[in-house]
Amino acid sequence: MTSPIDIEGGGTSVVVDGEQEPKTKPEEAKQLEGRSPGQLMWIRFKRDRTGVICAWVVLFYFTVSLLAPLIAKLYGKNPYTLYGVDPQHADAHPVLDDFGLPLGYFGGVSGDHWFGVEPQFGRDVFTMLLYGMRTSLYMALGVTVLLVVTGVIVGLIGGYFGGRTDYFLGRVTDFFLSFPQQLFFIAFMPVVTAFFVDPREETPTYFRALAILIVLWLLGWMPISRLVRSTVLSLREREFVEAAKVAGASPWRIVRKELLPNVVSPILIQFTYQLPSTILTIAFLSFAGVGFVEPTPDWGRMFATGADVAEQDPAFMFFPGVALVIFVLCFNLLGDSVRDALDPKSGR
Amino acid sequence: MKEDLVLPAPREAATDSPGEPLLQVEGLVKHFPVKGGFPIRRTVGAVQAVDGIDLSVHVGESFGLVGESGCGKSTTGRLITRLMEPTGGKISYRGKDITRASRKQLAPVRSEIQMIFQDPYSSLNPRQTVGKIISGPMEINGIEPEGGRDKRVRELLETVGLNPEHFNRFPHEFSGGQRQRIGVARALALNPKLIVADEPVSALDVSIQAQVVNLLQKVQKELGIAFLFIAHDLAVVRHFSQRVAVMYLGKIIEVGDRDSIYTRPRHPYTHALLSAVPEVNLGDGETGGRERIRLAGDVPSPINPPSGCRFRTRCWKAQDKCAAEEPPLIQISGNREGHLTACHFPEEPTIEARDEDIVLDPALAALEEAAAED
Numbered sequence A: 001m002t003s004p005i006d007i008e009g010g011g012t013s014v015v016v017d018g019e020q021e022p023k024t025k026p027e028e029a030k031q032l033e034g035r036s037p038g039q040l041m042w043i044r045f046k047r048d049r050t051g052v053i054c055a056w057v058v059l060f061y062f063t064v065s066l067l068a069p070l071i072a073k074l075y076g077k078n079p080y081t082l083y084g085v086d087p088q089h090a091d092a093h094p095v096l097d098d099f100g101l102p103l104g105y106f107g108g109v110s111g112d113h114w115f116g117v118e119p120q121f122g123r124d125v126f127t128m129l130l131y132g133m134r135t136s137l138y139m140a141l142g143v144t145v146l147l148v149v150t151g152v153i154v155g156l157i158g159g160y161f162g163g164r165t166d167y168f169l170g171r172v173t174d175f176f177l178s179f180p181q182q183l184f185f186i187a188f189m190p191v192v193t194a195f196f197v198d199p200r201e202e203t204p205t206y207f208r209a210l211a212i213l214i215v216l217w218l219l220g221w222m223p224i225s226r227l228v229r230s231t232v233l234s235l236r237e238r239e240f241v242e243a244a245k246v247a248g249a250s251p252w253r254i255v256r257k258e259l260l261p262n263v264v265s266p267i268l269i270q271f272t273y274q275l276p277s278t279i280l281t282i283a284f285l286s287f288a289g290v291g292f293v294e295p296t297p298d299w300g301r302m303f304a305t306g307a308d309v310a311e312q313d314p315a316f317m318f319f320p321g322v323a324l325v326i327f328v329l330c331f332n333l334l335g336d337s338v339r340d341a342l343d344p345k346s347g348r
Numbered sequence B: 001m002k003e004d005l006v007l008p009a010p011r012e013a014a015t016d017s018p019g020e021p022l023l024q025v026e027g028l029v030k031h032f033p034v035k036g037g038f039p040i041r042r043t044v045g046a047v048q049a050v051d052g053i054d055l056s057v058h059v060g061e062s063f064g065l066v067g068e069s070g071c072g073k074s075t076t077g078r079l080i081t082r083l084m085e086p087t088g089g090k091i092s093y094r095g096k097d098i099t100r101a102s103r104k105q106l107a108p109v110r111s112e113i114q115m116i117f118q119d120p121y122s123s124l125n126p127r128q129t130v131g132k133i134i135s136g137p138m139e140i141n142g143i144e145p146e147g148g149r150d151k152r153v154r155e156l157l158e159t160v161g162l163n164p165e166h167f168n169r170f171p172h173e174f175s176g177g178q179r180q181r182i183g184v185a186r187a188l189a190l191n192p193k194l195i196v197a198d199e200p201v202s203a204l205d206v207s208i209q210a211q212v213v214n215l216l217q218k219v220q221k222e223l224g225i226a227f228l229f230i231a232h233d234l235a236v237v238r239h240f241s242q243r244v245a246v247m248y249l250g251k252i253i254e255v256g257d258r259d260s261i262y263t264r265p266r267h268p269y270t271h272a273l274l275s276a277v278p279e280v281n282l283g284d285g286e287t288g289g290r291e292r293i294r295l296a297g298d299v300p301s302p303i304n305p306p307s308g309c310r311f312r313t314r315c316w317k318a319q320d321k322c323a324a325e326e327p328p329l330i331q332i333s334g335n336r337e338g339h340l341t342a343c344h345f346p347e348e349p350t351i352e353a354r355d356e357d358i359v360l361d362p363a364l365a366a367l368e369e370a371a372a373e374d
Helices: A011-017 A026-032 A037-047 A049-066 A068-075 A125-161 A163-177 A181-196 A205-218 A222-235 A239-246 A251-287 A299-308 A315-342 B073-080 B103-110 B130-140 B148-159 B164-168 B176-188 B206-223 B234-240 B258-263 B268-275 B320-324 B362-373
Strands: B021-036 B042-058 B062-066 B088-093 B113-116 B194-198 B226-230 B243-248 B251-257
Touching: A037 A049, A037 A315, A049 A068, A049 A125, A049 A315, A068 A125, A125 A163, A125 A205, A125 A222, A125 A251, A125 A299, A125 A315, A163 A222, A181 A205, A181 A251, A205 A251, A222 A251, A239 A251, A239 B113, A239 B130, A251 A299, A251 A315, A299 A315, B021 B073, B021 B226, B042 B062, B042 B073, B042 B088, B042 B226, B042 B251, B062 B073, B062 B234, B073 B194, B073 B226, B113 B176, B130 B148, B130 B164, B130 B176, B148 B164, B148 B176, B176 B206, B206 B226, B206 B234, B226 B234, B234 B258, B243 B258, B243 B268, B251 B258, B251 B268
Parallel strands: B062 B226, B062 B243, B113 B194, B194 B226
Antiparallel strands: B021 B042, B021 B088, B243 B251
C-alpha cells in the first residue's frame, strides 16, 4: 500500500487485471458475449458421449410413445383387439394354439406381430408395449414435474424465510416422510379412488390416472424439498443476497431472481434421477394390481401378465423387460451426465 | 486526570469534516442472543457484538472504522445498511430516523445508502451477467436513467475501470479485483450519498488492493460520496480516511481525524494496534523509530465482556478504577478538537519509541530475556 498504482493513467494496472486487451480484432469482437454457466454446462454435456447417446435414447422413447397411435396405425394393429379370440382375425390367421399359447417361435414373433402376441387373448405385444410406454412415461413425467414443483416451492420458502416458517414446513415434511411409501401406495390407492368414485360404479381410467398422480405426489415431494431447502440455506448467507437487500429488493424478488436460478442445477439433477424411479413405481403399482387395470395397456401390467405366464411363455416378458431396462439405465446414465455437466467439481 | 477533562460537543466537533452529519449513529447496540437449556430453550446470554457506539459521517467524508477481528466492525456496517435489526440505539440519515423503518419506509433512503462487500466471490450472483448485476438496483428502485439502463451500466463499468464491452459476461469470467470493481459499480448505480464499504479489499491480492483503494478514493473525491470504510488494515484506512474510529470489543475507544489517531493516539489499545503494523526500517538497526508493544492473550469473550473499561484485561496501565468505572468517550486535554478517547489513564500523544518496550506476552518476554543474557 506504500506505493499505490494510479489507475487512470496506469497501463500497468490494466495489464495486471487482464482487462481491456489491446484493440480486439473484428472477429473477436463477437466473442465478447460472455458464456453463462448454463451455456458452459451445455458445452460440457455435449462432450460427454455416454450422456449424449443416452439423451438420444431417452428422446427416442418419448417420441415413440408420443407417436404410439400413429405408429400403431401404420403398423396396422392396435392393443385392444383380441387377435387370438376374435373370430374375425383368429379364423383367417390363428395366432394361438388350443391351450391359448402363441403359435410359432418366441412368443409368436412373426411379420404380422413383431414382438409376438399375448397368451390367452392374442393381443399384439408391440402395440401393447407402445401404448403401455405412453401411459407410463407421461404419467411419470406428470408426477415428477408435480413433485419437483412442490418440492422447490416448499424448499425455497422454508429455506429463505427460516425461523417459524421453516420449522412448520420442516415438520410437515417429516410427517409425510414418516409414511412407509410402498405400503401406503398400495393401501391408499383404493381409499383415494373410493373417496371420489362410488365403489359400485366402474372407475374411469382417467380417474385411476389421477389417483396415481395424487398418491405419488403427496408421498414423493419431500426429498426434493429437503434438497432445495439445504441449498437455499447456504445461498441465502451469500453476499449477493445481502446486496439485493441493500438495493431494496422484495423477498419475492430475491427468491425468484437471486435464489431460484442458483438452485436450477440440483433441481435438474434430481429431476433426472426421479423420473426413472417414478416409472418403476408406477409399474410397481400396476403390477401390484392397484394401478391401471384391464384393458388399459400399461408397462407394469404387462409384467404382471408376464409373471403369470412365465412358465408357459417366457418370451412375453422379454420385450417389455428389455425396453424398461434400457430406458431406466439410459435415464440414470443421463442423470449422471447431467450431474457431471452441471457440477463438474463433485467428481466421481 | 479526570479533573482537566474538556467536554466536547462530539457531533460538530470534527473541524476538518465538511458539512452537516449525513449519518448519525447514537448508542447503537446489537446483541445476538445465545440460546441454551433443555428441554425448553431460553436465551441464556448475549453476544454483545456492538454495545453502544456513537459515530457520525459527514457529507463527502470518508470515515474509517478499524479494529481487530470480531470487534463488531462488520456488524456496525450491517446495522447501518439495515441488513440487521439493531437491538437498541438510533440511526438517523439526514436527520430522519431509520432505526426501525420497514422495507417500504426505507425505499427512498435505500438508493442513497449502498454497500460494498468483503468477498467479491460471493457478492455477485453467479447466474447473472455483469449488466444485470449492475442494473439490478436500478430495476428494483424503478430508476430509468437518461439513455437507458444499458448505457448507464456501460458508463459505470468505465468509471470503475472495466471494459464496457464486458457487459454480457458472467462473474466467473473475472478475477477477484475485477469482481470487486463490479461490486463498486453496482454500489454506484443508484448515485448513493453514502457507501458502507465492509472490508472491501481484505479478500484481494495486495497488488490489487492498491488499485481498488485508489478507485474508491477517486470515486469518493469525484462523486462526493461519503464512505464508512470498515477495515482491519491500518495502512489502507490511513490512506483512505479523513477520520478514523478504533473499535474494541463492541465499543469505539478512540475517534479522531487521521493525523490525531495515527500520530498522536491516546488510548493504550490504539498504541498497541499501531505498534503492530510492520514497518520497514532502513539503517536504524534494532531500535526502530517507533514504540513497541506486545499484548498478551486474546480478546475477551463478547458474551461476558470485562467490567468497566473493556481493554483493562490486556492493558499495562490498568488499575482498580478501570474495572469499576467505564471510561466515557471524551476529549482528553491535549487532544485536538474532535479527537475523543475513552480511557482513564491515557498514554502520551506520541508513537515514538519508549525507553522500555512493553512486552506483556510472557513467552516472548522470556525469549527476549534469554537473548539479552547471551
